[in-house]
Amino acid sequence: HTETAFLQEHRLRFRATATGVAHAILASWDVSDPYRRQVMSTHPNDTRHNFPRDMQWGQALQLLEDTTDGLELPQPRPLRVTEGESLTLVVRYARDGVNFQ
Structure with missing residues (x-):
């Protein structure tokens, strides 16, 4: 897909309910x-x-993976969260309405 294929974006803010790894x-x-x-x-x-x-x-x-150090790492890092931490889920929808990421 190309960048222009995903035009609509929705952001959902929520808080981690527990401390641990978000898989x-x-x-x-x-x-x-x-x-x-x-x-x-x-x-x-x-x-x-x-x-x-x-x-x-x-x-x-x-x-999910932790990308705070960029995407150039040799292996994905676990996404560690803390109870109460504010998180944002970003969803991008395709023009055709069928696919999202």
Whole structure:
């Protein structure tokens, strides 16, 4: 992909709930009718042992690493967080609305 392929960006601020290593971010989505009578969801609690999730629609998983020293390191470094630390998740959406990073 090229830089111009991802035009929309969303930033979500949150706080670490515990001290430790943040290994990954798990993203899920749901779509519903206006009254939420019919819902299609990929949330882990909604999709256990669910055939469509296993075959087609699953969650998105983004592994995390510490890049504060730049991206030139020979190996990724674990992203260590402290309880209460303010963090920002940046999501970039593709023009086609299908892909994000």
